Amino acid sequence: DSGVTQTPKHLITATGQRVTLRCSPRSGDLSVYWYQQSLDQGLQFLIHYYNGEERAKGNILERFSAQQFPDLHSELNLSSLELGDSALYFCASSADGRLNYGYTFGSGTRLTVV
Amino acid sequence: QQQVKQSPQSLIVQKGGISIINCAYENTAFDYFPWYQQFPGKGPALLIAIRPDVSEKKEGRFTISFNKSAKQFSLHIMDSQPGDSATYFCAAISPMNTGFQKLVFGTGTRLLVSP
Numbered sequence: 001d002s003g004v005t006q007t008p009k010h011l012i013t014a015t016g017q018r019v020t021l022r023c024s025p026r027s028g029d030l031s032v033y034w035y036q037q038s039l040d041q042g043l044q045f046l047i048h049y050y051n052g053e054e055r056a057k058g059n060i061l062e063r064f065s066a067q068q069f070p071d072l073h074s075e076l077n078l079s080s081l082e083l084g085d086s087a088l089y090f091c092a093s094s095a096d097g098r099l100n101y102g103y104t105f106g107s108g109t110r111l112t113v114v
Numbered sequence: 115q116q117q118v119k120q121s122p123q124s125l126i127v128q129k130g131g132i133s134i135i136n137c138a139y140e141n142t143a144f145d146y147f148p149w150y151q152q153f154p155g156k157g158p159a160l161l162i163a164i165r166p167d168v169s170e171k172k173e174g175r176f177t178i179s180f181n182k183s184a185k186q187f188s189l190h191i192m193d194s195q196p197g198d199s200a201t202y203f204c205a206a207i208s209p210m211n212t213g214f215q216k217l218v219f220g221t222g223t224r225l226l227v228s229p
Contacts, residue, residue, distance in 0.1 A: 056214060108157050
């Protein structure tokens with residue numbers, strides 16, 4: 001167990017729907033990062049939150065949004081889902097934003113859009 | 115500029131052999147180069163990492179070789195074992211103008227070590 005908890009583990013939904021993925025970072029970690037892993041694109045950085053504030057955006061679609069709550073858990077919201085959004089979504093946490101000091105991934109949420 | 119190119123895409127090695135995975139980058143701002151190991155159904159886990167001012171780092175059977183002038187680095191797995199069968203990602207840490215950092219991943223190498 002990495003200490004980073006992601007729920008749900010699997011999600012199947014229809015095109016056009018909206019889903020929410022949840023991530024609880026390791027105890028004491030202030031930073032949460034979201035990544036999308038698809039077969040043809042590898043691991044793509046989506047967004048980074050630090051202590052409740054958005055710090056950086058990567059290749060995140062406008063249909064996607066995220067937030068980090070006061071208890072430091074984070075949610076990734078995916079809306080108007082398309083078949084191409086099917087992927088593994090990982091979150092990772094670190095004590096601060098300095099990845100050199102440790103960057104731990106959760107086990108991911110597998111999203112299937114049908 | 116933000117890419118890390120990784121090869122091969124897949125690799126089959128016999129037990130006891132040496133597995134070699136190569137990566138290349140363009141962005142000289144990258145300042146730390148970790149390797150991640152991912153088993154099916156799990157998230158990537160940090161395996162070993164190297165700074166660009168070091169040419170080699172060894173941890174057990176895993177060695178990173180780093181060539182700063184060529185902007186290339188590689189992972190060598192000595193005495194490869196079936197339990198090493200996993201997907202390996204090279205990565206680079208990119209500083210951002212926010213003062214934070216992000217990981218840029220290679221596309222991954224699926225390693226199969228045959229018994």
